Amino acid sequence: MLDVLNISMPMLFGQLTLGLINGAFYALLSLGLAVIFGLLNVVNFVHGTQYMLGALFAWMLLHYLGIPYWGALLLAPVGVGLVGAVIEVTLLRRLYSVDHLYGMLLTFGLVLIIEGFFRWLYGASGMPYSNPLPGGTNLGFMFAPNYRLWVVVFSVAVCFGVWYLIERTKLGSYLRAAIERPDLVQAFGINVPRMITLTYAFGAALAGLAGVLAAPIYQVNPLMGSNLIIVVFAVVVIGGMGSIMGAIVTGFGLGIIEGLTKMIYSEASNTIIFVIMAIVLLIKPAGLFGSQK
Amino acid sequence: MKRTDINTAGGSPAQGPGRFNSSTILYLVLLALALVAPAVLYPIFLVKVLCVALFALAFNLLIGYGGLLSFGHAMFFGGASYITGHAMLVWGWPTELGILVGVVFSTLLGVVAGLIAIRRQGIYFAMVTLALAQMVYFIFLQMPFTGGEDGIQNVPRRAVFGFIDIANDTTLYYVVLTIFVFGFLFIYRTIHSPFGQVLKAIRENEDRATSLGYHTTRFKLLAFVLSAGLAGLAGATKVVVFQIATLTDVTWQMSGEVVLMTLVGGLGTVFGPVVGAAIIITMQDYLATFGEWVLVIQGVTFVIMVSLFRRGVVGEIAALINRVR
Secondary structure (H helix, E strand, C coil): CCCCCCCCCHHHHHHHHHHHHHHHHHHHHHHHHHHHHHHCCCCCCHHHHHHHHHHHHHHHHHHCCCCCCHHHHHHHHHHHHHHHHHHHHHHHHHHCCCCCHHHHHHHHHHHHHHHHHHHHHCCCCEEEECCCCCCEECCCCCEEEEHHHHHHHHHHHHHHHHHHHHHHHHHHHHHHHHHCHHHHHHHCCCCCHHHHHHHHHHHHHHHHHHHHHHHHCCCCCHHHHHHHHHHHHHHHHHHHHCCHHHHHHHHHHHHHHHHHHHHHHHHHHCCHHHHHHHHHHCCCCCCCCCCCC | CCCCCCCCCHHHHHHHHHHHHHHHHHHHHHHHHHHHHCCCHHHHHHHHHHHHHHHHHHHHHHHHHCCCCCCCCCHHHHHHHHHHHHHHHHHCCCCHHHHHHHHHHHHHHHHHHHHHHHHCCCCHHHHHHHHHHHHHHHHHHCHHCCCCCCCCCCCCCCCCCCCCCCCHHHHHHHHHHHHHHHHHHHHHHHCCCCHHHHHHHHCCCCHHHHHHHCCCHHHHHHHHHHHHHHHHHHHHHHHHCCEEECCCCCCCHHHHHHHHHHHHHHHCCHHHHHHHHHHHHHHHHHHHHCCCCCHHHHHHHHHHHHHCCCCHHHHHHHHHHHCCC
């Protein structure tokens, strides 16, 4: 079958790896988006920008302070998380009592501010970030660049770590309880406002982590997040925001589908996820893993 | 969590039957001002404001009266401008038919997008429209007739109905003003009709409207299609004025801009979108030299409006008048 489509095996696996990597970014971002939406009822439009900030912080750490990739992998997400905490405490907090749409509009405004500022500072063209793991490994069936292997393995680990944290630990059970009944959880003596701040910061840090992982693959560009976030919105609509595992599976699955589309009919690779979203909405409006509220 | 607040601005007393006369006078004064405006202000600037204001009015019909936040209205605005531009430049169609085909296109696109988007509510609706608009953006980017990054340029300004010469900027202004007034009256009629009342009922409480026997999805779809068609009218008019259709008009930034204008003017107020459009276009004109800072300033405006003045300029003024009275 592959011969008919004129596709070579190395190319197939190459696109599959890239699809997995994109899928990992979709998964990481939609995870954070889902957790933030669950607890704060805010569609975090600035999520893509927080991904961009992760990549940009990594670049700045290397460029100005000489801190290499491995340091940035820890420091940049922490930085993005701090920025997120400040946003939550100073701005988002005021909007919980009004229509959810205002949260989306506010974070949209933040996208314009942050992107505009960094475009002014660094321009719209990409800045290269050197590959921390050059070379490749022969896996027998394909020759895989080391860095891409690392991203796939690491992001899968992070995704399942987050799943475990939320679904299997005491901390996660508080979080899930607060999503259902914040007033009751507060009554049991848990500081819900602080939990909200930390959750938002955590979601932002996850986006920032994806950004650091992306920096050596794609160039660091102030605009890299805004197009991604729209795709992630579509991923979230497809998967439904109800389940953590659903977000992970949907993210990786769509990344792979997108990668395969790039190979079979590249003109459609930009639109395939949106087309899938439209079909899913027509067949199962609540999303694959969602429940209609 | 309550679903109101976004709508409170719509409840100004000016809409009640008792206040009908004074609001009619207000509109006539505004119309008179619009008629003499080209004597004072640059006509092309005014035309731009009118086109964008019509776009914002179309958007407001959906959010202000239907409670549906579309984050993808650029697909109708920019989509219609591509179709109109192509029809006039390549097919050599006259202006009025060119605009018509643009509106027909955006209306049909509204039917398709609406059928998909209204299957989800609230915040999901916004995400779905945004994603659909992004799909339309990529389609236009890849279709050969749109000219990719260059867009469709040098669209001719043909005389309307064969005898109204719109090569003259002042004449053009009055033609666009006519289109605008038509659009405004159409929306005014729609929101004050029984249909508009049902729409407001759905916005306030969809479940109750359903239990009263209304097919809420049909109402929402019709509102969406009307809004799409009017946004298309604005986009088609814009291509006639500026003789160019570009990718800018189908981007998510454009979708965001119309949200901003309506928010600044006042979500759900009859005249807010026009005020908002005037403010934002003026701002863009004065700030054009600042480059990237325009985005930052727009973002700051968003944050300030959402945090402090959710009712927008017109809504805040209406609230102030209310309080004084």
